[in-house]
Amino acid sequence: MTKDSENWDAQRFAEGAASARETVEQTAYFIVSAKKRPDWESHRPGVELVFYLALIDYETKVLVHRLLESPEDRYVWEKYLALHLYEVLERAPHAISEAIREMSKPGTASKADPELHKAAARQFREDLRPIRQDSDFMTALSLIRNAVAAHHADKKSLTMDPSITWMLTTATQRNNGGSPMSSQILEYSVRAAMAVQTFAHASIQKS
Numbered sequence: 005m006t007k008d009s010e011n012w013d014a015q016r017f018a019e020g021a022a023s024a025r026e027t028v029e030q031t032a033y034f035i036v037s038a039k040k041r042p043d044w045e046s047h048r049p050g051v052e053l054v055f056y057l058a059l060i061d062y063e064t065k066v067l068v069h070r071l072l073e074s075p076e077d078r079y080v081w082e083k084y085l086a087l088h089l090y091e092v093l094e095r096a097p098h099a100i101s102e103a104i105r106e107m108s109k110p111g112t113a114s115k116a117d118p119e120l121h122k123a124a125a126r127q128f129r130e131d132l133r134p135i136r137q138d139s140d141f142m143t144a145l146s147l148i149r150n151a152v153a154a155h156h157a158d159k160k161s162l163t164m165d166p167s168i169t170w171m172l173t174t175a176t177q178r179n180n181g182g183s184p185m186s187s188q189i190l191e192y193s194v195r196a197a198m199a200v201q202t203f204a205h206a207s208i209q210k211s
Contacts, residue, residue: 012185017069024062031055046113049103056099057204060092064197071184078184079174087153089193090145093132096200100125117207124207131199135192145189 031054038044038051067088071081104121107114136142151158151166158166176182184190 012072014069014073017065017072021062021065021069024058024065028055028058028062031058043113046106046109049099049106050114050116053099053103054204056096057200060096060200061197061204063088064092064193068190068193071187071190075184076178078178079171082174082184082187082189083148083153083170085193086145086148086189089189089196090149090153092196092200093135096196097125097129097132100128100203121207124203127206128199128203131202132196135195138192141188141192148189 035051035055038047041047064085067081067085071078071085074081100121103116104118104125106112107116107121108118147166148170151160152170156167157164
């Protein structure tokens, strides 16, 4: 997907989201059965990583689809896309590291290849680097997450000022004919989702 509205295929994207939902649901059902294994704790970090990566793919697709199909409600969808992106940047590297630590332990029941995962993890960090190095964006993302999306008020000032500003900003963008396609949150969310897909193809599907 690009930020070019002419390339936006809503039906195809919705089908992709439906397929992603099916994948993550199937993974969840598998985990319920796998938990009955006596060696589950050895498998858990790797299997839960598979679930988490599938979940990221699914949630990103749903949020992007809603944002682009309901631009008049950009205030809602973009702030939750920002929250989602923030959590991915925070949690995904830790989840990958936890899985690698478990599969690297002597005598682990995990059959995954830790070296393959380590190589994929290095590429994953490189793919996320442009986002993390954008200090202005990261500062804004943290503000949106902490004072608009994850909480309904600014904990420091105890006011609704960040939400008011967010509402007026999105209203102005809409009234000026702006499209969510120009959103940096959208661009970086897609970049992060592609990094997740690259990691999954490079490690999990080959291990």
